[in-house]
Amino acid sequence: MSVKPHVLTERGVLRYEQVTYPMEERGLQFGDGVYEVVRLYNGTYIWLEEHLNRLYRSAAAIRLSVPFAPEELAARLEELRRLNDVHEDAILYLQVTRGSFPRAHAFPAENRPNLYAYIEPMARKRNEMTRGVHVIVTKDVRWEYCYILNP
Secondary structure, three states: OOOOOEEEEOOEEEEHHHOOOOOOEHHHHHOOEEEEEEEEEOOEEOOHHHHHHHHHHHHHHOOOOOOOOHHHHHHHHHHHHHHOOOOOOEEEEEEEEOOEOOOOOOOOOOOOOEEEEEEEEOOOOHHHHHHOOOOOOOOOOHHHOOOOOOO
């Protein structure tokens, strides 16, 4: 599989080099959107339905519409997998943003969301999966720094 030859957008499947982001894309300006990363093992989506359920739940929480019904989005993601000829381990990156509007902090009542999804190879780290990894656990202090915006 080539890296990201086809990308799913709200307009359908496009070649990677055809995809553009409008300058007033709220996802770029404000991080105004939701995303999911889905694993594929041997070219098969893992827990796709659960990931899509969470995507729609997250979108509803920020009053963001998703351009496709869940069943249609799942079918389009399968088409994306097929067009990219994915048979190995990979990840799907899927993002839905509020769309493109003149820059303003308040989002518009009506929106035409943008959707971007692509697949790229990512091998499993079998050695770490078998042997485990060492970790250091620390307190999450990100929310204590109000001057840092984390989209």
